[in-house]
Amino acid sequence: MHVVITGASRGIGAGLADLYREAGHEVTGTGRSVMADFQLDVAHPSDHSAMAEAMAGKPVDLLICNAGVLFDRSEALESGYNAEMWAAMFAANVTGVFLSVQSMLPMLRLAPNAKIAIISSQLGSSTHAGGGMYIYRASKAAALNLGRNLATDLRDEGISVGIYHPGWVKTDMGGDVADITIDESVQGLAARFAALNLETTGCFETWDGRAHDL
Numbered sequence: 001m002h003v004v005i006t007g008a009s010r011g012i013g014a015g016l017a018d019l020y021r022e023a024g025h026e027v028t029g030t031g032r033s034v035m036a037d038f039q040l041d042v043a044h045p046s047d048h049s050a051m052a053e054a055m056a057g058k059p060v061d062l063l064i065c066n067a068g069v070l071f072d073r074s075e076a077l078e079s080g081y082n083a084e085m086w087a088a089m090f091a092a093n094v095t096g097v098f099l100s101v102q103s104m105l106p107m108l109r110l111a112p113n114a115k116i117a118i119i120s121s122q123l124g125s126s127t128h129a130g131g132g133m134y135i136y137r138a139s140k141a142a143a144l145n146l147g148r149n150l151a152t153d154l155r156d157e158g159i160s161v162g163i164y165h166p167g168w169v170k171t172d173m174g175g176d177v178a179d180i181t182i183d184e185s186v187q188g189l190a191a192r193f194a195a196l197n198l199e200t201t202g203c204f205e206t207w208d209g210r211a212h213d214l
Helices: 011-022 045-054 083-108 134-157 182-195
Strands: 002-005 026-031 062-065 115-119 160-165 204-206
Touching: 002 011, 011 026, 011 182, 045 083, 062 083, 083 115, 083 134, 115 134, 115 182, 134 160, 134 204, 160 182
Parallel strands: 002 026, 002 062, 062 115, 115 160, 160 204
Antiparallel strands: none
């Protein structure tokens, strides 16, 4: 199996890359760092074009859209959340997901029963609106909506799409007080990806297999 993972230089993405490599799968991990298998800023269309050209004709069995940013943790409602921050976070967390899928689609179509996994967040759930972090929440809600619509459009091509909450993970983004380790998250996520099929396409699930409210 060939697995492509965006944002694979650290955190959950790096953990997933290690897990699949240790299982004997071929992994292409992307990141903004030169240490990645392929240097890719998901917010830059030219990077996607270069990667698509480099991978032309090579089947992709699983695309994991993991790359994302969180800049608005400490913003004040009255004075924060400037327009530039909105643009930067949506470029990475939403447009970046779409461009990743769009650029890899020809390679996904070459693989039987290809899958797309989009890492969203419980903070994107409209049912559980806890307030604050407005840009991050809105971007993850948009990523969820994007994934569910992609599931509709790609079902007839045999490509399944799942959207996932990875848990509150002890990473640079999640912090030391988070609930679970990277290993716990990636083990659970990998199990979810393995179970994904056309019957469950469009699902929004937690890392440990629970259906999540939209």
